[in-house]
Amino acid sequence: MSDSTNKTPDGNWTPRIVAFFCNWCTYTAADLAGVSRMKYASNIRVIRLMCSGRVDPQFVVDAFAKGADGVLIGGCHPNDCHYVEGNYKCLRRYQMLKRMIADMGIEPDRLRLEWISAAEGEKVRRVVNEMVETVKQLGPLGIPAKFEQWDKEMNALAEHVAASQGAGAPGSSGQNKPQTAQTAHV
Amino acid sequence: MNIMETRKNEPVRIGFYVCHCGVNIAHMVDVEAVAKYVATLPNVVVSRNYKYMCSDPGQEMIQKDIREQRLNRVVVAACSPLLHEHTFRGATEAGGLNPFYFQMVNIREHNSWVHTDRLEATRKAMALARAAIQRVPHHKPLEVKKVPINPDVLIVGGGIAGIHAAITMANAGKKVYLVEKEPSIGGHMAMFDKTFPTLDCAMCVLSPKMATVGSHPNITLWTYSEVVKVDGYVGNFKVTVRRKPRYIIEDLCTGCQECVANCVYKEPKFPDAFNLGLGKRKPVYMPFAQAIPSIAIIDPEVCLNFKRGKNPDGSYTVSDKCKKLCVVACGDRKAIDFSQKAEDKEITVGTIIMATGFKTFDPRRTPYYGYGVYPNVYTALELERVINASGPTEGHLVMRNGKEPKRVAIVHCVGSRDENTNRWCSRVCCLYSLKLAHLILEHTDAEVYNFYIDMRTPGKSMEEFYNRVAEEGMHLVRGRVADVYPDPNDTASGRLIVQAEDTLTNRILKIPVDMVVLSVGLEPRPEAEDLRRLFNLSCSSEGWFLERHPKLAPVSTFTDGIFLAGCCQGPKDIPDSVAQAGAAAAEAFSLIDKGYVEQEPNTAFVLAEECSGCKSCIPLCPYTAISFNEETKKAFINEALCKGCGTCVAACPSGSIVQNLFEDQEIFSEIDGVLAPLPQ
Amino acid sequence: MAGVAEAAVVDRTTTLQTLLNTPAGKRMITCIQCGTCAGTCPYGDYMEFSPRLVINMLRRGFIDEVIKSDSLLRCVACYACTAKCPRNIRLTDVLLPLVKEQVLMNNTQMPAEFQKSLENMHRYGNPMGESPRKRTAWTATAGVKVPLIAEVKREVDVLWFVECYTSFYARGQDNSRATAKLFAALGVDFAILGNDEKCAGECGQMTWESGLFESLAEYNMKLFGKYKFRRIVTGDAHAFNAFRFRYPMYGLTQPVEHTTQFFARHLEQLKPKLKKPLNMVVTYHDPCCLGRAVGCYEDPRALLQAIPGVKLVEMVHNRVNAVCCGGGGGGMWLDTYYKQKGMDRLSERRVKEAIATGADVLAVACPYEVSRFEDALKVVPHDKPMVVRDVVELLAESIG
Numbered sequence A: 001m002s003d004s005t006n007k008t009p010d011g012n013w014t015p016r017i018v019a020f021f022c023n024w025c026t027y028t029a030a031d032l033a034g035v036s037r038m039k040y041a042s043n044i045r046v047i048r049l050m051c052s053g054r055v056d057p058q059f060v061v062d063a064f065a066k067g068a069d070g071v072l073i074g075g076c077h078p079n080d081c082h083y084v085e086g087n088y089k090c091l092r093r094y095q096m097l098k099r100m101i102a103d104m105g106i107e108p109d110r111l112r113l114e115w116i117s118a119a120e121g122e123k124v125r126r127v128v129n130e131m132v133e134t135v136k137q138l139g140p141l142g143i144p145a146k147f148e149q150w151d152k153e154m155n156a157l158a159e160h161v162a163a164s165q166g167a168g169a170p171g172s173s174g175q176n177k178p179q180t181a182q183t184a185h186v
Numbered sequence B: 001m002n003i004m005e006t007r008k009n010e011p012v013r014i015g016f017y018v019c020h021c022g023v024n025i026a027h028m029v030d031v032e033a034v035a036k037y038v039a040t041l042p043n044v045v046v047s048r049n050y051k052y053m054c055s056d057p058g059q060e061m062i063q064k065d066i067r068e069q070r071l072n073r074v075v076v077a078a079c080s081p082l083l084h085e086h087t088f089r090g091a092t093e094a095g096g097l098n099p100f101y102f103q104m105v106n107i108r109e110h111n112s113w114v115h116t117d118r119l120e121a122t123r124k125a126m127a128l129a130r131a132a133i134q135r136v137p138h139h140k141p142l143e144v145k146k147v148p149i150n151p152d153v154l155i156v157g158g159g160i161a162g163i164h165a166a167i168t169m170a171n172a173g174k175k176v177y178l179v180e181k182e183p184s185i186g187g188h189m190a191m192f193d194k195t196f197p198t199l200d201c202a203m204c205v206l207s208p209k210m211a212t213v214g215s216h217p218n219i220t221l222w223t224y225s226e227v228v229k230v231d232g233y234v235g236n237f238k239v240t241v242r243r244k245p246r247y248i249i250e251d252l253c254t255g256c257q258e259c260v261a262n263c264v265y266k267e268p269k270f271p272d273a274f275n276l277g278l279g280k281r282k283p284v285y286m287p288f289a290q291a292i293p294s295i296a297i298i299d300p301e302v303c304l305n306f307k308r309g310k311n312p313d314g315s316y317t318v319s320d321k322c323k324k325l326c327v328v329a330c331g332d333r334k335a336i337d338f339s340q341k342a343e344d345k346e347i348t349v350g351t352i353i354m355a356t357g358f359k360t361f362d363p364r365r366t367p368y369y370g371y372g373v374y375p376n377v378y379t380a381l382e383l384e385r386v387i388n389a390s391g392p393t394e395g396h397l398v399m400r401n402g403k404e405p406k407r408v409a410i411v412h413c414v415g416s417r418d419e420n421t422n423r424w425c426s427r428v429c430c431l432y433s434l435k436l437a438h439l440i441l442e443h444t445d446a447e448v449y450n451f452y453i454d455m456r457t458p459g460k461s462m463e464e465f466y467n468r469v470a471e472e473g474m475h476l477v478r479g480r481v482a483d484v485y486p487d488p489n490d491t492a493s494g495r496l497i498v499q500a501e502d503t504l505t506n507r508i509l510k511i512p513v514d515m516v517v518l519s520v521g522l523e524p525r526p527e528a529e530d531l532r533r534l535f536n537l538s539c540s541s542e543g544w545f546l547e548r549h550p551k552l553a554p555v556s557t558f559t560d561g562i563f564l565a566g567c568c569q570g571p572k573d574i575p576d577s578v579a580q581a582g583a584a585a586a587e588a589f590s591l592i593d594k595g596y597v598e599q600e601p602n603t604a605f606v607l608a609e610e611c612s613g614c615k616s617c618i619p620l621c622p623y624t625a626i627s628f629n630e631e632t633k634k635a636f637i638n639e640a641l642c643k644g645c646g647t648c649v650a651a652c653p654s655g656s657i658v659q660n661l662f663e664d665q666e667i668f669s670e671i672d673g674v675l676a677p678l679p680q
Numbered sequence C: 001m002a003g004v005a006e007a008a009v010v011d012r013t014t015t016l017q018t019l020l021n022t023p024a025g026k027r028m029i030t031c032i033q034c035g036t037c038a039g040t041c042p043y044g045d046y047m048e049f050s051p052r053l054v055i056n057m058l059r060r061g062f063i064d065e066v067i068k069s070d071s072l073l074r075c076v077a078c079y080a081c082t083a084k085c086p087r088n089i090r091l092t093d094v095l096l097p098l099v100k101e102q103v104l105m106n107n108t109q110m111p112a113e114f115q116k117s118l119e120n121m122h123r124y125g126n127p128m129g130e131s132p133r134k135r136t137a138w139t140a141t142a143g144v145k146v147p148l149i150a151e152v153k154r155e156v157d158v159l160w161f162v163e164c165y166t167s168f169y170a171r172g173q174d175n176s177r178a179t180a181k182l183f184a185a186l187g188v189d190f191a192i193l194g195n196d197e198k199c200a201g202e203c204g205q206m207t208w209e210s211g212l213f214e215s216l217a218e219y220n221m222k223l224f225g226k227y228k229f230r231r232i233v234t235g236d237a238h239a240f241n242a243f244r245f246r247y248p249m250y251g252l253t254q255p256v257e258h259t260t261q262f263f264a265r266h267l268e269q270l271k272p273k274l275k276k277p278l279n280m281v282v283t284y285h286d287p288c289c290l291g292r293a294v295g296c297y298e299d300p301r302a303l304l305q306a307i308p309g310v311k312l313v314e315m316v317h318n319r320v321n322a323v324c325c326g327g328g329g330g331g332m333w334l335d336t337y338y339k340q341k342g343m344d345r346l347s348e349r350r351v352k353e354a355i356a357t358g359a360d361v362l363a364v365a366c367p368y369e370v371s372r373f374e375d376a377l378k379v380v381p382h383d384k385p386m387v388v389r390d391v392v393e394l395l396a397e398s399i400g
């Protein structure tokens, strides 16, 4: 997959933002923004989940890995989660993710968590616009291209290690690949 | 419904449909280009665009394609799934497929309505469509769970809306719990003298309904009570109601009021809340003459038999210092119980109707009207009491100084249409101001001024009402009052100057008046936010409970099984409150009569063979649906308890929990789909 | 401070023609013609075109008729209309000055007194036509050292913008000496601009004498650019207003505080020093540029109440409802003109309310008010003596 896909037909780069919105508050708020005909940047692609607690850190990492320039998570305000406290779980994962992506060389500002209630259509508009602005400032992330580069480096390193230590040394086996989920449905 | 399996290894055959929604979508999204693009994607067998997918021909098109093209997956790109997912799942099922082989793409609310660049909007629609196309191959056939519904209903708030809903449900044989915070039902309407537009006496129409509530065999009326806890879901809400102590045993009190007559306080001394402090009552009192239930209540704040001041837990300590003449008067009835404690009742109901009403605006927030500073400035609600035959002055319109006003100014829009206070129009104030003007003219010889910004009289018979009242002879001044202050030339009489621009003559008026009446707006009750949390509702930014859809689901909420009636949803008059109460009752019925609620099959389950037994998921579940099988050392999810939030799924380190409808692979495919390259 | 965000509602190049396209102008389109502005305006009775009507004339394209009348010379920039407008329309500091400027340009007979002051501001940097070299003369009698920023040669915490009335007028200097004393007592790191300082130009701005205001603002901004300071503090409510709303359009980024706000923020340190009881009944007049313009009603009152022996009483019109002293928006120099037109003096209206409270002291927080109310007290009969004192003067008196 190449980064050129982020370009508009006239050739300018424009960010792509993947959003995970909880069904009860933020997704509904985005519907409300629509019903109220508020206008906001079209860079956002919303994926609906039942609760922000369903946001697996892997979803976020995977989105970056597949070429997202930013990831937005939207859930209900504290105390308002339809499932009591999924949003708190999400908050903890988010804090961890922030550090993690920073370690991976991804600017933490590319990830944002917002509590947006079903009545806050205006907040959806504001947050999306702000997020797009922030990511525009940061420029393209281009992880897929970086992955190719990293894979090369890793392979070189592995070869180097193997060559210098002989067989049996701990190498960079499968674990470093971005994990895809195993769906084993019975 | 039986599960219609697709045969194993049968190739995936997707039908894709993109809706124009008239022009709602098509004006911003090039639907033909989207259909063309999707046709090029793997597994897509048909790709069409159509004017109205939700219409009968649209749905039939899907069914026909399923049969003729042997489709086994359906994707529709149209409005929000919250609106029409149900419709299209139905069409998919009618075509002979399991409804969960369907997926919806939101390109209206999330796209055509919010974007302005047609090219970009079209590309976004393509990306979202692609996500769904990549997702559906992973869909599994699922079965909707049916959970029986408890036929009992809880109604919160006993104003006219709650009363009407309660009687409607009870007459149809449903068991109703009506919970009212105050010692009597009746709400605001019980305070009025007459009501617009008919000018019929409020109590004449209300009190028979109140009495019906009090005596109806199907209604359990709990006044002086509040809901403190709500658990569970539509069909099965577990609700805890706290009954505050009134120090009178309800079953034993006959409403004779001999306790009141014999109280050691010979004269009423304490401000009477029902009369907004304009009248006085004793420590033991009847909330008002027509109160339902007709049961006395003791105020421990002032009753001599209690120690002064609340305990930290909100209770009061008996001092036993009083001669308790009330107890003597009650005699063998033995209805007075100073040791009464708050009592929690637990009930299970299937549906809930919220009818908690409104509060009036506190005009101290517009200090330039002098409320709370000058005694002759009244709120409209206070005037309702003063003018009411059963009010503190027995219907004689006299001011706090005992005099009858010769001139009265009624100030419209106090705390309405104002960016500094409340932005909305409260809808009833113009009309009740006209009503009050009429009542003042009826009771006195006073000259009446109505200062208004715009005279808003929409609704059946309302403009006619305006004409009728205007003809009675009053000054109607188009200008918002800017200042109210004591007449500098007559400081002794308490006379006030009302200053405003008469915008139609371009003159500044300074009218000396004896009485100023502030037509205060309607606003959400201060505890609406707590109630919202308690019942898991949404509020509009102003604080009114939010209806599910302003036009198509005006009494439903975002929480299934909870409905709205009356002013808790927004300002409205009595006819509309009653109409809404009827609508809420009908919605509750249609649920109850169906007998069951369908549950989205989005529950999670553990893949036992992959579970490592780490137990990380167990504390995460807010419904304690996950248990640990000590024998197999595996986690197990009780599907009946799982509500489908997916929190455990996201947390399982070995990836061995699966959420139906939101499987990892489904979501990864969506991520991949929205980010995939698009044609230039 | 909200200055920058507030200033964003228009920019300095806005004209009557472009106004309706600015954020502030868009609000004007929402005016519901309720007349609250006209009804609350202290001179509303004397305006052929009330603020409400001005808005509608502008919206309908009839503004030329408004400009031909002198209605808006009667606006004293008191912010009453703006504060009560249910649509939050920026009349006082956005719409009306633009109209006033046109009125002045079209009016062949500009009131002489007014003309003279504007000229003085232009020539001498102060409206009274005093020599700029005498600006710092008062510091000799300050009793404490008043450092000049040019001499301290380092960043100071507080740049104290003294302003004209407080530099040249005897009663204004009382205010300055009191402020200096309080600064010293609190150990504030402050300095003044000295003789280089020129009028902040608020009255020019409020009449939108844009040429004059522009030159003063640019001059002062250049001067500010030479030095380093963390905030501006001024005892002149009008200068405060200009720094808060207009100067950010010229690049001012430092926060600005009125002396009462500054001292209220340091009240805990100040309190133990307020030892001397003053034993007087005080009523407080809210200056428009501090009260309604920014909603600062309680800081000055908190200061007064911290003084031992002070009993605070309120006038009928207080806080958002206070009656203007009549000195704003050029009113300071239009008294003769107003009299010619048969208009009553607002300072007299106000002083009558003060007298009715039975107070000994009419406390103020703006230097214009001292002279206006002292003059008014000379003509309004009253039995019990009443004096006019700035809040800072009372504070300084109490620290002994």
Ligand SMILES: Cc1cc2nc3c(=O)[nH]c(=O)nc-3n(C[C@H](O)[C@H](O)[C@H](O)COP(=O)(O)OP(=O)(O)OC[C@H]3O[C@@H](n4cnc5c(N)ncnc54)[C@H](O)[C@@H]3O)c2cc1C
Pocket (backbone or CB within 6 Å): B156, B157, B158, B159, B160, B161, B162, B179, B180, B181, B182, B185, B186, B187, B188, B189, B192, B194, B195, B196, B197, B225, B226, B227, B355, B356, B357, B358, B359, B360, B380, B381, B384, B428, B432, B435, B525, B527, B531, B565, B566, B567, B568, B572, B573, B574, B575, B577
């Ligand atoms: C001054 C005035 C005059 C008016 N005149 C007229 C008129 O002439 N004609 C007309 O058609 N309309 C009139 N209206 C409007 C009318 O008052 C409303 O339409 C009507 O009262 C709405 O009824 P409701 O049941 O929704 O709310 P309410 O009357 O407010 O009743 C709500 C009830 O819920 C209870 N409650 C609140 N919170 C809780 C809780 N947490 N738990 C339990 N109970 C709770 C309250 O105690 C109250 O009893 C007037 C309004 C005002 C302010």
Ligand code: SF4
Pocket (backbone or CB within 6 Å): C030, C031, C032, C033, C034, C035, C036, C037, C038, C051, C052, C055, C081, C084, C085, C086, C087, C088, C089, C091
């Ligand atoms: S107060 Fe505001 S809304 Fe009312 S007429 Fe004046 S400008 Fe318009």
Ligand code: SF4
Pocket (backbone or CB within 6 Å): C037, C040, C041, C042, C043, C044, C051, C074, C075, C076, C077, C078, C079, C080, C081, C082, C091, C092, C096
């Ligand atoms: S600022 Fe004051 S004087 Fe000027 S128009 Fe508004 S209310 Fe009148």
Ligand code: FES
Pocket (backbone or CB within 6 Å): A022, A023, A024, A025, A026, A050, A051, A052, A053, A074, A075, A076, A081, A082, A083, A085, A086, A087
């Ligand atoms: S349901 Fe919205 S965050 Fe849990």
